[in-house]
Amino acid sequence: MNNLQQTDQIIRGWLEELRMDVLREMRDPLAVSEKTSRKDLVTNIDKSNEKKIVSFIRKFDPQAQILGEEGSGDDVKDMHGHVWIIDPLDGTLNFVKQRDNFAIMIALYIDGKGVLGYIMDVTSDIIYGGGPEIGVFTQSHELKAPANLTLREGLLGVSGPMLVHDCYNLQAIDEASSGVRILGSAGMEFIQVLTGKQNGYISHLMPWDFAAGKILSETLELLVTKVDGTPVDMLSSNDVLVSTRNTQKDILNMIR
Amino acid sequence: MNNLQQTDQIIRGWLEELRMDVLREMRDPLAVSEKTSRKDLVTNIDKSNEKKIVSFIRKFDPQAQILGEEGSGDDVKDMHGHVWIIDPLDGTLNFVKQRDNFAIMIALYIDGKGVLGYIMDVTSDIIYGGGPEIGVFTQSHELKAPANLTLREGLLGVSGPMLVHDCYNLQAIDEASSGVRILGSAGMEFIQVLTGKQNGYISHLMPWDFAAGKILSETLELLVTKVDGTPVDMLSSNDVLVSTRNTQKDILNMIR
Incomplete structure (x- = not known):
């Protein structure tokens, strides 16, 4: 693994590539199936996105374990070492019914400690990403801690x-x-x-x-x-x- | 009043002007007060927006009645003739807490019949507007009737x-x-x-x-x-x- 700033740039590149794929593929009819209920859906794009993310991570960080929603990763039993936790398409019901208001999420934990996290709002093309060492940034600005409201x-x-x-x-x-x-x-x-x-x-x-x-x-x-x-x-x-x-x-x- | 297409263009012009004002004014601290409860708020911008819309309408359609949320309009008792119904800032709680997810809305009814309606998503800069005679358009495309879902x-x-x-x-x-x-x-x-x-x-x-x-x-x-x-x-x-x-x-x- 490179240093954190480089890793940050690499993950942002993955997200932009995934986004272009999703926007293109979602114009075609989706293959939708139910998981636990009719409100818990999975599509061909959830699955293909997860395979792509797993393949990005395997090349970049071959020793890591990967925990993913759709099962393309590993059967992770503990948080030792590098653990990537990924949601290839969060808000699948919104995605299916709206083609809007869904996210791609990627996180890297090292020995149980959160190191880098990314949430991409796909339709708005905004990535909220970073971690405790480098801060949290979109593509255009750094986020500050929100007011401590009651x-x-x-x-x-x-x-x-x-x-x-x-x-x-x-x-x-x-x-x-x-x-x-x-x-x-x-x-x-x-x-x-x-x-x-x-x-x-x-x-x-x-x-x-x-x-x-x-x-x-x-x-x-x-x-x-x-x-x-x-x-x-x-x-x-x-x-x-x-x-x-x-x-x-x-x-x-x-x-x- | 001009014909509907011209009126449509004029109202869209008002909305763009109002939007620029809101985006500028909302950078300053808001003057927020409670109406019926702490969850029913009004701000200085609700009020100034309504005054601007009323003044646009008075010049454009002087004989019309105007029904507005903040009371700058008329005490409308019936729907005869031209009645404009306006919401200068819809979603005021979102506006106050988020500076996002709020709308400006303008409608024209003639003898009780809906003629032109406009909803502007202010932060996204999208106007959904039109009516039964001219169809419904954003700035970039016409909306078609959505699927008749159960x-x-x-x-x-x-x-x-x-x-x-x-x-x-x-x-x-x-x-x-x-x-x-x-x-x-x-x-x-x-x-x-x-x-x-x-x-x-x-x-x-x-x-x-x-x-x-x-x-x-x-x-x-x-x-x-x-x-x-x-x-x-x-x-x-x-x-x-x-x-x-x-x-x-x-x-x-x-x-x-």
Whole structure:
């Protein structure tokens, strides 16, 4: 592996190449199939994107383990050494129904520590990427830590099912916030929090849904934990809370 | 008044001018005040925008009545003659918290009939505008009627409070859809339905929230009614359902 700045440039190059492929391929009819339910979809593009990312990583970092949503990677059992966690197409339901509001996400952990994370908003062509050593940048500017807003002061992104079922007292938490938003893509929700447009996001997420966002969020002084404030498990699903410090404090006081 | 094509061009000119003003003014601190609650805000820019739109209309169509959110217009009692219905800044909470995801909306009704409607997505600089006589256009292309999807086949925009309180059996309706989205701006939600990215939207709306969207939607073979399928009242608040024909049928079968 090269140094971090070079690696950053290489990953951004992969993302731009993947984006061009997606934009071209999504003009053709998609091959869509259901995974666990009719709301949990996978397309030919999720799969082909993952194969491309795995092949980029294998060439660049041959000893690494790769954890990917669609199974082209490895059966990762621990976070030792280099572990890449990738979501080739996050927000697949949006992608299928809207051809918009979806993301590509790539994260690199070394010995369990988040080193580089990338979320690409594909239709807007904006990459939010970097990590604790180099900061977080789009193509045009560096992101600063968002204001440390309280729950009451900002908008909260949530999972629709968790809101409807009032998990963790979420309906009261939403009522205490300035308002609730539902975007249908973890990547797009992380972007809202990273840019200070929402002060939090709560959802049930798999590792590839939060691996990149966690690195970027923590670099910007945001917190990424389980909803009860305990550390997330990088290798299993978690009910995740992404938030400013003050919003986390407010939510921890209200969860049931 | 000139003919419709000319009027269309004139209104688009107003919107571009308003947009430049908003983008410039929103760099300065906003003067924000609460209307009915801390979630119902108004800013100096809502008010100055409305005054500008009213002044554009007074010069262009001096005999017309104007119904505006912030009260710079007239006390409109009926829909006879020319009635302009305007929302100088829709999605004010998004505007205040995000400086993004808000709209400017302008509609012209003549003797109760929708003639021209405009929704401008300000940050994206896209105008969705036109009406039954001239069609619906952005700056770059004409919009075609979206596919007549069933409830199950698409995504449904909803009001957060109506979802949480399960108004009209909305939680079951959402469960029957492909998924629920909450964007926090009626204008942005109408855009999603007009472009086929959502097959419906349900919310409690004031006339300025739906006046322009109704004209555009109906031009594109979408339906805009109360949630029970009856006609909306153009001069009062309504629980509004915007949807494809098939989605309306499915929802009417489920509402309670």
